[in-house]
Amino acid sequence: MSQPASSLVRVTKLEPQNLPDAAATLAWIATRCDGELERARDLVAGFKAQRPTDSLEALHAWNDIEVALGNAAAAASVYAETNPDGAVRDAADQAMQRIDAFSTDLGLDRDIYEVVTAVDGTGLDPDSSRLLERILRDFHRSGVDRDEQTRERLRDLAQAELLASQEFAKFIREGARSIRVRREDLAGMPDDWMSAHEPDQGGLVTVTTDYPDSIPLMTYCSVASTRRAMTHERLNIAWPQGDEVLQRLLGLRAEHASLLGYDSWADYDAEVKMIGDGGAIAEFIDQISAAAAGSAQRDKAVLVARRRQDVPEATDIDAADLTYYSEVVRKEDYAVDAQLTRTFFAFEKVRQGLLEVTGRLFGLTWRRVDDATLWHGDVTAYDVLQGDERIGRIYLDLHPREGKYKHAAQFVLASGVRGRQLPEGVLVCNFSKGLMEHGEVVTLFHEFGHLIHHVVGGDQQWVRFSGVATEWDFVEAPSQMLEEWAWDADILATFASDADGHTIPPDLVDRMRKADDFGKGFHARTQMFYAALSLGIHRSKPDDLTQAVRETQQKYSVFPYIEDTHFQCAFGHLDGYSSGYYTYMWSLVIAKDMFSAFDHANLFDPEVASRYRDKVLAPGGSDDAADLVADFLGRPYTFDAYAAWLAE
Template structure:
């Protein structure tokens, strides 16, 4: 079908990117500046409309600059994008401290706009207050300076991770136990093999390599990404965030951060983390004891399960007790088939069509593009950037390229991951479904008249729930059989999937405790701002993680979520509670039942940020959400399938 709105035209030559990015950003910021002046002079009848247009321009600048700063192959272009981010943030900071702009919006009769306009107005006035527009001149100037520092420090922290990858030289003999395709992709040179800290290198090595010393060495490299530079950067980032929150009258950064989230208050974050840690304690200790007892059969001197060996011994237990051999499993997950299957599954589930656009210009030859439609309605375009490369963002996330706006611009989104180019672990498949859930959310919610509602614009501690729920389709035997097949074309057997699911349930207790450890680092680092981050990290390992750390490692220096999620990493478990409840509305015997799938699409995903997340969930479930499904899942022990 011919799209009503034209997709963004990207440069089709390497040399074209720098001038294209400069012109696009500069012209958008110029239009935003003119709209800022227009807003200051606007009457109550037009102020909200001007505000919407202004934020559309600004959102576009942030979208393209934040994406290219993380994915473009050219370091100079990434640096250019970072500088544009700084300029855009400076503009936004000045805008939110502009008393004239705030006064224009404050003059709007709250009862005059429609429901969407009333919500936009309330959020805008709240955000002006949270920016400090009502503060005295000296305080506003300090807030402006701190805001610039936060951007610069956040960029430095992310850059330290993105460009701070390491590698470990291991003897060729250390490859015993590794999959044949992994070995083939890592030829030895003079009897030595190099293992990078990219996930497709490190995770399989830690899962399958028999050599404990080599696994330990690889883990040490993996957990020292960003060290030592990011230690100082993070410490300063924590201090600046705290000062910013205090100047605005909040007790600390978590209190400031939580005000606009479902959880509501900073102390509630600590309470939630403690509740999940307690709920997972018994199951976690049970599973860790199983790992330790099995490991001591081979190594009676082993003192504990630690971050270098938990993956390996978990695979051993799953292989022996659940009859699941991860190397056998990965033979069914060829990347190309998985990608095609993902599009087929999500298309069928949500009524979407993904049409390849092989002629589309991209920033790298491995990036693929698709036009997206819902029935006869054109939604926009997506890009899939799914393999690792030097200088690229090294986790998994969905980025906005263009925020959708009804009648103005079609939504465009980008999935950025780091998967193998050949066979995938099933965990990779689950991650792909999870991250694609964000992309579906972005596209379906890109049809609002207000830019504030566009895409994944719900409260930040809800955004993971739809993606976590979509993971369930990566565990269904019928779904997997539709695209997962071995080299001979034989679909993955249903009984193997059942054993995989049972095996995956093993370890959920100690892995939940690992998540509470991450959440505690996120929350307590911001609350306490310890002088010695490494020492405090060791204490939090002891308090929350059942898996022991390795001395001499500095996980926090490479924990990228401390930049984006700041004090709110608890989000993943908070969202999982909701995701389990959402999934309870589906029939596990028919995951493609159109009535419930389309109702979920229309009531939870398509509304974007137009309503509070709790209300969206209530509309879908017919009741407020609760933790019953999550608690039942957590407390049910893993049982081998006989």
């Protein structure tokens, strides 16, 4: 499956191309989103009129409806989060509202439900039988079997929830904050960063909360007051507007779950995940917290002791100093200087290296598409080939801009359906165009793993199982496992080199890995703070969300709450992940176990890589995630590999 690097696309520069103006984009949204929505309406009308009784005929008719709705929703989602024009983003949000309203009506439509329940599933192949079961389960979870008054209220709730979610996301997306400081208050910052941040006429430098600005500042700036000012702004993004919206969203979700007979939204949401119910989430959070307790306190003590060298009266450390002193400890105790390390990770080389590494690993070729219709000059498109066959297309939108999604995620532009449409995915990140932190390289590998899963898993008969359509608490596992390739010295040697062409030294990579392991215990506890917050506020809906943050942080994190901050408003995962933030750690447990099957001395081993691709990624959601992993490992997954890593 390995391919020579010369067969892979090489990209040396970005050039704006095929960029439609706002009017053309608005017309395209109307065509794609509302056109596909109208097609779905026609298909539903035909489904009702024909009332197919043949099982496969009925499933194919339903699949047609889901394809149309999926295409409409995917386009609306991508353009709402990425288009540089605010009018386009608003139009995409409005299109999503129409799509969601129709989807809600569809799930509550008794006529269609009667047709589906009359389908005889006897003799169906496993994939088709699984699809029928999922359709019936979805109808039940939508409330179609409730009385008319309840169904009408559920319809209203679904629309209100979407509007609140969009409002919450928009406040975060457009709510970047900033600080203005003197150059001397930026002591310790890298030269290239300083060159990109010239002072204004008043002699002050503006630094925003966007990642390429704020993460280096939190890592390198030696001026404590500057770090604290930035921390305050980062933890107050979307405050106070987001708090009211989040409270409203929590109330809507709680009522929604109650009407369907669930104790809480967390129980409703967890029902279709690997974990099963909200109580099991709480148990998992406590299990991880207990396993990480010793390591967390040990490494925190190191940070406090090092901070005390600078601040003799210090007895604790919080988020304003955590990243900086973690970097100091890694530099002094592990001989890893991130300012030196980043010189090996120029963005252009990293992007090319990512394509070559993943192409070789999974037997894929990434071919630059020069005539693709894009939405910004920073975006690049690639066709994905397996052998001579084109199996999909990806778009990379990797740099920040005003109004764009602020974090890192993979968005679906089209789900693959065998013989009908190829999968298309969009990677949306916020990296510098210059030198990257190694942590950003790891993030890029992680998010690219979602793209690979989406494309490789996109050859499905039923769109319901296409790509990453597995249980939500497994979705992160393949991406978390791909992070390991960004830590391997032999892998990094294929693309990580400084301006003089010197390859990153293997001994430096080894020290980087050991330095990264420092703090993994308190990182796990912080993640459990986030997970417990997302779970807790969806189970009890507290009146004071800031107090809930304070109390939950005190219980699970080893770092104290910072006064006058409102993390809940900047925590975008409370929208999309709702009560399920635990899924990151649940997936990591599985990822560590899957990685144990690879030869760590040869991560390009074609036998295990192709087996993983074919048994875990290619099936998409056509089987339960636990069964896919067991098929790959030859046994059920366990907690052992994660526990061993945490104890190292």
